[in-house]
Each structure stands twice: as structure tokens, then as C-alpha cells.
Amino acid sequence: MQAAVSPPRRGRLDQFRDLVHQETGIRLPPSKDVMIASRLRKRLIALEMPSIDHYLSHLFDDDGLYNELPEIIDLLTTNKTDFFREQAHYRLLKERIIPEALARTRAGQATKFRFWSAAASTGAEAWSAAMVLAQAASVDKRLDWRILGTDISTRVLDIARTAIYPVSEFHPIPPELRSTYIMTGKGEDGLRGRIVPELRARVRFAEMNLIETPYRIDHGLDVAFLRNVLIYFEPALQNRVVRAVAAHLRPGGYLVVGHAESMIVRVPGLHAVAPGVYRNEERR
CATH class of the missing domain: 1.10.155.10 (Chemotaxis receptor methyltransferase CheR, N-terminal domain)
Known part of the structure; x- marks a missing residue:
């Protein structure tokens, strides 16, 4: 028809x-x-x-x-996403945020690290962060990390949970991470890859509408990625969502927005440390 x-x-x-x-x-x-x-x-x-x-x-x-x-x-809803999109944010995760978390933990104790991908789409953002965290944990066994990915679209969440993608989508992933954390094989529609089981065991996805506050997720998070979604909201809603997401960060935790959204974040207690990256300086 x-x-x-x-x-x-x-x-x-x-x-x-x-x-x-x-x-x-x-x-x-x-x-x-x-x-x-x-x-x-x-x-x-x-x-x-x-x-x-x-x-x-x-x-x-x-x-x-x-x-x-x-x-x-x-x-x-727009579900544009790529692995390691805006790579500077993942470098900061590796070089600053994770080391800070490890430094605050006493020797011999586990470092509980919690990451939230708040507009997860098909999962590329969450899986990219998982690779960075897994690599860091292979060096320092104290790092006990988990990731939550949320999105309003059930269709993209199904893709994220399955964690199977065309091999062409993996090109932005650094080669050493791609070879370690991606399994490849031939599917009916061409060469496909899947995130390895050890990463899938530490990442979960759930449906969430960001305009429905407050959020039913844990507080005390180390990082929240809220990237490339605020641009679709009106200013009042942008501010409300930023405040609601930031409320789930621990003191010293980080909020990361898209490079094009840096001027949107105007919340007391959040201090810019890099383009699109804000540290929560509030003491609770």
C-alpha cells in the first residue's frame, strides 16, 4: 500500500x-x-x-x-550516536575522572564507580565508556564499575541491550579497545560485531523520560553523560533537566554535556573544567 x-x-x-x-x-x-x-x-x-x-x-x-x-x-526522537563521539570526553574520563576516583580510595579497598548515560540511544556512548572503564580496571583491580544507560525510546534500548552492530560502526573505536572488547562474525546481513560478555555483565539499560523528574535511579554517581539531548529542549526545561541530573552526582562527580550545549549549563555548584564538562562542587 x-x-x-x-x-x-x-x-x-x-x-x-x-x-x-x-x-x-x-x-x-x-x-x-x-x-x-x-x-x-x-x-x-x-x-x-x-x-x-x-x-x-x-x-x-x-x-x-x-x-x-x-x-x-x-x-x-533523534537517535544520532557514534562510538567515541566527542572523544575528548573519553580522554578526560580515562586521564582525570577515573584516576581521581581511585585516588580517593584507601589501599586494598574497592573503588565503586558508577556511570550514567542519560540519553543512551543505541548504546554506543555507554559501551564506549565501558571499554575505557574495563581497560582501567585491567590495570587497577580496585576499580569496581557499573554503567546505567537510559533512553525514552524502547526501540533503541533493544539495540543497546543486544549490543550487536554492523562492523562499520566500530571504526571510531581505538584499535586496541576494538580488538579486546568486540567479537566479530558473519550475519545474514553482513559482518557484525558484538560487545564482549564481560562488558555486557556490567552495563544495564532502562527506559526513562528525562522530562519526568525526579528520576528513580541511584544518587552518588561519579559521572553522568547528558550529551546532545538538551538542544532539543526549551530553556526552562533544559535547566530543570540539568538540575535533576546533577542532583544524582556525588560531591566531586562530573556532568558531561555535548560540546554544542556548553552554554546551556548554568547551575550553582557545577563548575566548568573542560568544554562541556562540569564538576559538582556542592557539599551535601
Whole structure:
């Protein structure tokens, strides 16, 4: 079936854009109408509907919203991610943040290190951090690390949990880490790689909507990566999310945002130490 992709009636589309903003915090301006129509085309085909107007009527008039909302979120949220994206942040993790954590631990005691990837997408960020932490733990056995990755999209979380990717996606990974932490093999759709079991045992993923505060995760975290998601929020929501994430850091913990988001962070107690990197100086 060939589904129509032309934008629907303005009033009904305004209602849809308000829905997306309410559920995700993402404001879609009218300039995104054609993009919305294009991305929703998959649902028209799946439900055998002739137009987006029919689909929106299904959502708002026929009680279809409950079942369709996860599909809408998956289609309209941006899930751009790469292994070792913005590599300077991983260098700082290796060269400063992990050594600081080890230095504060007495000899012979384990160093409990907790990392949060707050907009995990398909998992590349969390797995990149896992490789850095695993390499550090191979040198200093005291390092007891765990990672939590969260995202609003259940589809990308399924990919993250499976931890299987096309081999081409691993190119940004430093060769010594790639050879140690990636298993490769031939799949039905070409050469694939999977994160090794010893890393998968220390990383978990969970669904989370960042606009729904407070968050039901542990406090006292060493690092929170909140990268390349704030740019989709309006200023008031940006500030609220930054504050909510920072509240889960231990004193001396680090908040890391995308390089393009550095000017967004204006929270007392968070002090810039590098582009996009802030140390929590608050004492609790």
C-alpha cells in the first residue's frame, strides 16, 4: 500500500505537535511538518491507512493513542550516536575522572564507580565508556564499575541491550579497545560485531523520560553523560533537566554535556573544567 506523505490539516497537526512536546519535551515547529509526515509514513503503512489525517483521527478520536505513543516516540526522537563521539570526553574520563576516583580510595579497598548515560540511544556512548572503564580496571583491580544507560525510546534500548552492530560502526573505536572488547562474525546481513560478555555483565539499560523528574535511579554517581539531548529542549526545561541530573552526582562527580550545549549549563555548584564538562562542587 502506498501511503500519502503530505502534511495533514493544520489544526489536527497542531494537536499532534502539542502531544509530542508534552510527552518528550521536544518542540516541533511548523517547519518540521514535512519531516513529521515522512516519519509517520511507516505507521500509515503498518496500519493500512490512506492518509495522515486518518492516522491522527485514529489517535485522537478512536483511542489509538495508548498503543501508538511508543511508536510515535521512536519515530520522532533523534537517535544520532557514534562510538567515541566527542572523544575528548573519553580522554578526560580515562586521564582525570577515573584516576581521581581511585585516588580517593584507601589501599586494598574497592573503588565503586558508577556511570550514567542519560540519553543512551543505541548504546554506543555507554559501551564506549565501558571499554575505557574495563581497560582501567585491567590495570587497577580496585576499580569496581557499573554503567546505567537510559533512553525514552524502547526501540533503541533493544539495540543497546543486544549490543550487536554492523562492523562499520566500530571504526571510531581505538584499535586496541576494538580488538579486546568486540567479537566479530558473519550475519545474514553482513559482518557484525558484538560487545564482549564481560562488558555486557556490567552495563544495564532502562527506559526513562528525562522530562519526568525526579528520576528513580541511584544518587552518588561519579559521572553522568547528558550529551546532545538538551538542544532539543526549551530553556526552562533544559535547566530543570540539568538540575535533576546533577542532583544524582556525588560531591566531586562530573556532568558531561555535548560540546554544542556548553552554554546551556548554568547551575550553582557545577563548575566548568573542560568544554562541556562540569564538576559538582556542592557539599551535601
